[in-house]
Amino acid sequence: MTSTELTRIPILDLSPEIDELWDELNAAVQRVMRSGHFIMGPDVLAFEEEVAAYLGVKHAVGVNSGTDALIIGLRALGIGSGDEVITTPFTFFATAESISSVGATPVFADIDPKTYNIDPAEVRRHITPRTRAIMPVHLYGNPCEMDEIMAIAEEHGLLVIEDCAQSFGARYRGKQTGTIGNVGAYSFFPSKNLGAFGDGGLLVTDDDDVAELARMLRAHGSRKKYHNEMLGYNSRLDTIQAAILRVKLPHIDRWNEGRRRVAATYNELLRDVSGIVTPELSEGHVFHQYTIRLTDADRDEVQKRLEEQGIGTMVYYPVPQDQLPIYEEKYSVQPQSALAAGQVLSLPIGPCLGRVEQVQVKAALKNALRPANVD
Incomplete structure (x- = not known):
């Protein structure tokens, strides 16, 4: 069978x-x-109320x-000029x-090479008198070691925005x-586990004051229309996107469990693939x-x-944040992050991906690796 006769498998298929x-x-x-x-x-x-109930938080701000959820979250926490925020280079x-x-x-604090998430020990090493917050990223859907991060934050009086x-x-x-943490920031970009049909985001918190500031900031810095109190943003969640997210929200746990099943199948299929x-x-x-x-x-x-061979893949991410052109020569290389950037490859994923397709991915991967492996 030629590659043109094989079913093409995209990195993500939203149609199911x-x-x-x-x-x-x-x-x-x-x-x-x-x-x-x-x-x-x-x-x-309605979406804000439903997603707050699902997440178990007091406030959800679309x-x-x-x-924008990150930017507004930082500003609502009072973080600005002169402050340092410790985060991961690999995202x-x-x-x-x-x-x-x-x-x-x-x-930038380097990552744990096993999880690709920020290494709490590295966070501790980068704290200075100017540090105000830690911004961990739960990369690839894998939670960071939040107990350790929160302990560091409490010890040093730092804020945490997830x-x-x-x-x-x-x-x-x-x-x-x-x-x-103090604030959580989510994306509803269409490819996310809970995705809209366009851009969308969410900020969550249990802090009444932070929530009030976030609501002001998303609406040009006003509590009341035409009574602007600060410089804000035009950053409201579209009603159509909210309506779409309301339909999808009740299915998220089932879809996430589907993704875990797909991951377990991949691990089973790929355990005999060297390299x-x-x-x-x-x-x-x-x-x-x-x-x-x-x-x-x-x-x-x-x-x-x-x-x-018809297999869609992506590299998340080929250049660590600290080595991007905008920060050129401002930061030293974080070795684990740099190593991962040259080695990681994301395979097709989704809650409805079948074993037949995953077997095809494995076969294609083994074929692609053949020059570096002995079969």
Whole structure:
């Protein structure tokens, strides 16, 4: 069988969940269209109440994106010029960008090579008198070691804002990620475990004052329209997106469990493939990405050969944040982060991915690795 005869397997296929919920999604969108309430309509408030109940928090504030959730969260916590925020170098740029955007300085602490998450021991090493906060990222849907991070924060009087862009529904020792620190920030980008049909984000907190500030900041710094009290943003969650998220929210635990099943199957199928490291099926991990590490092969060449065989993959992330052009020569290289950036490869994932497709992925991967392995 040639590669053109094989079923192409994308990194993520959203069609199964859309097909499953088509009638409900269609009805929700039509309801909003007929209502005429497109900005901060009833579905926004309803979604905020429902998602707050799901997460177990007092306040949920819908915003325009996960990036805005981070920026508004930082500002609502009073973080700005002269402050340092410790975060991971190994994630998407929005994390450091949000810190820099509020006038603070990102400080990068290296990762644990097993989890790809920020290493608490490295966090401790980077604390200075200017440190105001820690921003852990629950990368790939895998919760960080929050007990250790919170202990460090308490010891040094630091704030914690959790970047949960990839971890909606993930739990750390029974608690939802995003509900452990002072603020949690989520993204509803369409590819996320809970995704909208466009941009969307959420900030959560149990702090009344932080929630009030966040609501002001998302609406041009005003409590009351045309009575602006501070410089804010135009960062409201669209009503249509909120309506779509309301339809999808009741299914998130089932979908996340599906992702865990897919990850478990991958681990089973790939355990006899040499030259790769598979992720642990750790407690609470919701596998936004299923990411392997290639230890004996040229990752970029392997990715190219997989694409030729119809297998979609992604590299999250090829350049650590601290080494991006915007921060060129401002930071020293964090060795574990740099090593991971050259080795990680994310395979197709999704709650509906079948074993047949995963067997095809394995076969293609073994074929792509053949020059570096003895079969």
